[in-house]
Amino acid sequence: MAFFLLPQYRMMVFSVKWLLKHSSLSLLNYAGRHLEATVAITFLLVLLFGIVVRCEEQKYGLLQRLLNLLIDELRRRWKLYFNAAVLLILSAILFQFYLGAPRYLAVYGGKLTLLFLMQMGNIIFAILLLRGLLKELSEGAMTPLALLTSLLILLELGALLLSVVVPRNFGSFGFTNWAIRVYQYLVVISAPYVADELREIFSVKGRILKRTAVALVIVGIMVSVINVARPPAIYDYPYYWTKADIRLVSHVGPGLVYINDSPLPPFNSQALSFLGWACGVNLHPVRGDFGGIPSPDFCVSSLCHSPYPYKALTLSALDTERGFKIIAGAAPKGMTKWIGEVIGNRSSAVNGTVELIVGNSTVNPLIARLESGFLLPVQVNYSTVTGPTFRYYQTIKAGEKEGDVRKGYFVIEFVEVNGTPALVVEGVCWDAVAAGVWFLANQVLREPKKWDYSWIVGEWEESDGKVLPFLKFYPEDKNGFSYGDRIKIVAVGKP
Structure with missing residues (x-):
C-alpha cells in the first residue's frame, strides 16, 4: 500500500489507473476505476488462498503429491519439455515483435534479419536459463531462486498477454513491451542458472563443440553490448547525447536550444530535452527559423543556446x-x-x-x-x-x-x-x-x-x-x- 501513500509514487499510480481504464478488457476497466479496492481485495484473496493451501497441506498433502508428480514427469521427459519451452520462448519473441513491429522495424532500419541477429544474445540467454531451471526442477530442488525465477517467467508471459489489451500509440502509455520490462529483472535474478550452464558447456571434451559454444556465447555478448550502446551506425535511434550536448548543458540556465543555421531541430532533440531535465534546466530544442529569437549567447558546433524570447515581470x-x-x-x-x-x-x-x-x-x-x-x-x-x-x-x-x-x-x-x-x-x-x-x-x-x-x-x-x-x-x-x-x-x- 506504500505506492498509494507515498507522494513519489503518485504519477506511477495515476499511470497504472489510466492504462487499466483505457484497456479493451472490461475487467481491467473496472480495476482501473477502483484500483485501491482491487489491490486490497486481491491481497486478501492471496492471503486467504495461502491459508487454505497451508491447511490442506497439513491435512491431506495434495499439493505435495501434485508437486512430486510434476517432478517425476520432468525427470522422465525433461528434454521434451525443454524443447517445448524453447519453442514457447521463440513464439513469445515473434508475438512481441508482432505487437510492436512498426516501432522495431523503424529502429532497425526496416531490416528484419538485423532485428533477430541483434536479439541473439537474449535468445541464447533464455535457452540457457530454461535448460538450467528445468534440470534443477527435475531434480526436485524447489529452491527460493527456482521459485522466484519461475514466478518471473509466468509474470513475463502475463505481461505479454496484457500488452494485447492496453492502449497503443499514446506516448509512454502506448508501450506494448511490458514483457521486455519484466525480462530485464529476470536477467538479474536468473544469472546463476546461465553461469552454471556455461560452466558445463565449456567443460565438454569435444574441441569442435566447445569452440562452437564459445563462439556463440561471444557473439551473444557482443550483440548484447551493441544493443545497450545502440550506435547510430546500426540503429535508427535518435536518443543519444553527443559531447557537444553535454558541453552545451553546462552553459544553459532557463532557456532554449536551437540549430543556428538549419531549419530542422537537432536529430536527438528528445534526448537533449531529457538531458536538460536531468541537469535541472528546462531545455527545449526548437526550429532554427523561430521568429523573434534573440542572438545566441553560447554555441557548441551547430547547437546554440539563447534565453527565452520573453521578458519575465514580477x-x-x-x-x-x-x-x-x-x-x-x-x-x-x-x-x-x-x-x-x-x-x-x-x-x-x-x-x-x-x-x-x-x-x-x-x-x-x-x-x-x-x-x-x-x-x-x-x-x-x-x-x-x-x-x-x-x-x-x-x-x-x-x-x-x-x-x-x-x-x-x-x-x-x-x-x-x-x-x-x-x-x-x-x-x-x-x-x-x-x-x-x-x-x-x-x-x-x-x-x-x-x-x-x-x-x-x-x-x-x-x-x-x-x-x-x-x-x-x-x-x-x-x-x-x-x-x-x-x-x-x-x-x-x-x-
Missing part, C-alpha cells in the same frame, strides 16, 4: 489601475463573469493594459501558442507542471465522472511578450484554474509587494464538500473549487 509590479483584459478561452459558462467580480471589477476595461489569460493549452488557444513558442517560464499539461528547475506531477484523483476532481495544481505567471504584459493563470483542470484566480484576487492583488516573483505554483485541494455553481459538471457534483477549500503554495520564483 507580480509586485502589477499595474491594475487601467484594468485587465480577460481571455478565458472555452471557460465554463459564467466563469468569465465570476473572474471579473472576484478581482473587484478591475476587469471591466475591455482594452485593459494587462491581458489576464486563464485556462490551459487544451482549452485556451492563446496559452497553447504561448507554450509552443516557449514564452512562459512554467508550463502545464495534462499530467505535469514543468518549470525552469522543477517538475510536479498533476494530482488530480480520477473519479467516476468527468469533472469529479479533488486536487489540482495551478500556476500564476507574469510575462511581457512583444511589449504586451500577460498575466497567465493556468491549471490542470478548471477547478484548479478557479483556485488560482481566487488566490490571485485575494492574496496577490491585495498585497502585491509581498509577491516579488514572476511565477507562483499552488496546489488546490477539496476540503468543504462544496463547489461553485459554474464548476458543477453534473447535478450531484460535490467535488470542486469553493471558497472554503485548501490552497497551498509549493513553488515561487523569478529569473
Whole structure:
C-alpha cells in the first residue's frame, strides 16, 4: 500500500489507473476505476488462498503429491519439455515483435534479419536459463531462486498477454513491451542458472563443440553490448547525447536550444530535452527559423543556446489601475463573469493594459501558442507542471465522472511578450484554474509587494464538500473549487 501513500509514487499510480481504464478488457476497466479496492481485495484473496493451501497441506498433502508428480514427469521427459519451452520462448519473441513491429522495424532500419541477429544474445540467454531451471526442477530442488525465477517467467508471459489489451500509440502509455520490462529483472535474478550452464558447456571434451559454444556465447555478448550502446551506425535511434550536448548543458540556465543555421531541430532533440531535465534546466530544442529569437549567447558546433524570447515581470509590479483584459478561452459558462467580480471589477476595461489569460493549452488557444513558442517560464499539461528547475506531477484523483476532481495544481505567471504584459493563470483542470484566480484576487492583488516573483505554483485541494455553481459538471457534483477549500503554495520564483 506504500505506492498509494507515498507522494513519489503518485504519477506511477495515476499511470497504472489510466492504462487499466483505457484497456479493451472490461475487467481491467473496472480495476482501473477502483484500483485501491482491487489491490486490497486481491491481497486478501492471496492471503486467504495461502491459508487454505497451508491447511490442506497439513491435512491431506495434495499439493505435495501434485508437486512430486510434476517432478517425476520432468525427470522422465525433461528434454521434451525443454524443447517445448524453447519453442514457447521463440513464439513469445515473434508475438512481441508482432505487437510492436512498426516501432522495431523503424529502429532497425526496416531490416528484419538485423532485428533477430541483434536479439541473439537474449535468445541464447533464455535457452540457457530454461535448460538450467528445468534440470534443477527435475531434480526436485524447489529452491527460493527456482521459485522466484519461475514466478518471473509466468509474470513475463502475463505481461505479454496484457500488452494485447492496453492502449497503443499514446506516448509512454502506448508501450506494448511490458514483457521486455519484466525480462530485464529476470536477467538479474536468473544469472546463476546461465553461469552454471556455461560452466558445463565449456567443460565438454569435444574441441569442435566447445569452440562452437564459445563462439556463440561471444557473439551473444557482443550483440548484447551493441544493443545497450545502440550506435547510430546500426540503429535508427535518435536518443543519444553527443559531447557537444553535454558541453552545451553546462552553459544553459532557463532557456532554449536551437540549430543556428538549419531549419530542422537537432536529430536527438528528445534526448537533449531529457538531458536538460536531468541537469535541472528546462531545455527545449526548437526550429532554427523561430521568429523573434534573440542572438545566441553560447554555441557548441551547430547547437546554440539563447534565453527565452520573453521578458519575465514580477507580480509586485502589477499595474491594475487601467484594468485587465480577460481571455478565458472555452471557460465554463459564467466563469468569465465570476473572474471579473472576484478581482473587484478591475476587469471591466475591455482594452485593459494587462491581458489576464486563464485556462490551459487544451482549452485556451492563446496559452497553447504561448507554450509552443516557449514564452512562459512554467508550463502545464495534462499530467505535469514543468518549470525552469522543477517538475510536479498533476494530482488530480480520477473519479467516476468527468469533472469529479479533488486536487489540482495551478500556476500564476507574469510575462511581457512583444511589449504586451500577460498575466497567465493556468491549471490542470478548471477547478484548479478557479483556485488560482481566487488566490490571485485575494492574496496577490491585495498585497502585491509581498509577491516579488514572476511565477507562483499552488496546489488546490477539496476540503468543504462544496463547489461553485459554474464548476458543477453534473447535478450531484460535490467535488470542486469553493471558497472554503485548501490552497497551498509549493513553488515561487523569478529569473
